[in-house]
Amino acid sequence: MYPGAYVTEFPDKPAVIVAGTDETITYRELEERSTRLARHLYDEGLRPGDHLAVLTDNDPKVFEVYWAALRSGLYITSVNRHLAAAEVSYIVNDCGAKALVVSAGVAEVARKIVPETPGVTIRLAYNGPVEHYDSYADALAGASKEPLPSQPRGIDMLYSSGTTGRPKGIKPALPTHQVHEPGDINVATSGPLFGFDRDTVYLSPAPVYHAAPLRFGGIVHALGGTVVLMQKFDAEAALAAIERHGVTHSQWVPTMFVRMLKLDEAIRNKYDVSSQRVAIHAAAPCPVDVKRAMLDWWGPILYEYFGSTEGNGFTVISTEEWLRKPGSVGQSKLGIPHICREDGEELPPGEVGLIYFERELLAFRYHNDPEKTARAQHPRHPNWTTTGDIGYLDEEGYLFPTDRKDFMIISGGVNIYPQEIEDALALHPKVQDVAVIGVPDAEMGESVKAVVLPAPQAEPGQELAEELTGYLRERIARYKVPRSIDFATELPRTPTGKLVKRVLLDRYAH
Structure with a gap:
């Protein structure tokens, strides 16, 4: 239509x-x-x-x-x-x-x-x-x-x-x-x-x-519906728009959830958001604690999907499914998912590797870049394609993304996924935003560094770094805890909420 x-x-x-x-x-x-x-x-x-x-x-x-x-x-x-x-x-x-x-x-x-x-x-x-x-x-x-x-x-x-x-x-x-x-x-x-x-x-x-x-x-x-278009995202203005226009469906990225959750409770409770039937989120992994907090606030209306601009595959998970399998992005609705090693060998359920989607025909090509198109294809199955995301499938075919291949840190021969560390810090009251990267390390190859944008009321410095380190040690394995924490006045994010980590990687390359 x-x-x-x-x-x-x-x-x-x-x-x-x-x-x-x-x-x-x-x-x-x-x-x-x-x-x-x-x-x-x-x-x-x-x-x-x-x-x-x-x-x-x-x-x-x-x-x-x-x-x-x-x-x-x-x-x-x-x-x-x-x-x-x-x-x-x-x-x-x-x-x-x-x-x-x-x-x-x-x-x-x-x-x-x-x-x-x-x-x-x-x-x-x-x-x-x-x-x-x-x-x-x-x-x-x-x-x-x-x-x-x-x-x-x-x-x-x-x-x-x-x-x-x-x-x-x-x-x-x-x-x-x-x-x-x-x-x-x-x-x-x-x-x-x-x-x-x-x-x-x-x-x-x-x-x-x-x-x-x-x-x-x-x-x-x-399908004959109405689009309510915000000129730019603002946490309180979004809640006001839901109430004013009787919004039934909405779509978010996790950073928007975090910003709405960090509004004063009085502001959050000021707006009636009960008209919503479905709140969709995607574009970046959502920390489990953030999603639980949104469910407590909005109820069981959250749907998450995993896809890409390339459109090679598409998974969806409902609230009911996610409560059974927190951290998953659901089962595939478009394309057959496969998890493979670097050499293309397919991995069994539970093992982490590159996420491929199988389609009947090649789903996309990169314009004017046949080499990049070839790199996105499986070495033995050209109609299986990947966009560089890493994750695993469970026994029921539910997909669990862990990070992107480009951002994985290899420290002392151990694979560390920055997203897990970022998720652990996302709702800390003194953290407004955070990025975790690998930096060169003469002994370990790479070491884990967190770059933190402190919340407005927080004072950056050694005391806050020690507080965040202690907080992480209670939540993740010690080898994943950043060996250093830097503080920044801003982090490089696109307006859609994605971290542009290459900016930070270039900054800390030497």
Whole structure:
């Protein structure tokens, strides 16, 4: 399905509402504007298989652009608005974008990249003028509102977050069906799993350039629901949005849970969040104590999934299952999971190794990088792919991720997974954020270091380091306890909550 399927039934129903301002795009507006933009792009020469890029803040018009691409057979690449101009130019050029749509909120970067992106022939800007870009509103006004005779389904081509290196485009095959026909795997999988339908009110607090907010927003529209879009995450504002809009579904990353849990109890209890039926979380492992605290607060409505921008596999776990198997991310709903050693040998249940997912065909390719694509494939089964996560399966096929291969610490020949140590510190009242890395050690090869962002009321220094060390010794094995703790004024996280550990690894490399 797609938004146009609902225009006759409820044209004035909100498709998108902006939390905090109540700016609204109705289903009628979403259908007409996406149709007009699709017409404009076609009239300017774009054809199925071409690329459209969008660079925007969290503005509801991004869904007009998204659906214009999906009803034109185009690839759409949503670019991280926090990147520097050179990084944005790299992605726009690498994906081969012929059209670029920007918001006035990113005008400075949008202007800077013009001379560096000569392949772009169509430039449009909304919410105000941007030098060298044509008016988005004028382009739509001058285009027909009649849908194109053929509307082949397009698809997103998003870029990895770059937490371990330069971002790479993840290029799936174009769908073979029309936009109004069934066949979208995200809708078919996630709709039933999470109970999305036309009564859904879905709160999206994360940046729309990220895979989950963009794709899940599209799923909600395909099923006739409403997306409540936060312009940026704020813990109290998120609770207020749930109450104001009667949110039924929401999606979070664990750092958002931690920030909401650390609000004063009076603030947390101020807002009625009982309208929620499903609260989804993903993107990073959730500490067991954090999840238990959220369950105590919100009740048994938490669903966790494990997946990637690459889309090679997908697991889901309900609250009921998780209470039986804390730390698991569930059984697979897409792809057959395998745990393998470095040499590709498959491991039995309970043993930790690289997580692969088996699909009938190769699930993805890294754009312009056949070597990275090959590295993601199993040495003997090319349709088994990995994104570098490490974990194990239990006897019932439940997956337990432990960390990423790139971040594993080998100290004295022993494998140590930083995530376990980070989880142990996550809810300590004097810790606002923490990253654990391996640093060079002449004797052990690597030693464990924690980099801590203290809570506002905490005083960094030796006394706090000793307190945290003692706290950890009561909770994890002694060989995992950091041999050193540094304090920082900030940690490198993406706006979606992922630690960019390569920044810290580079800092402590020597």
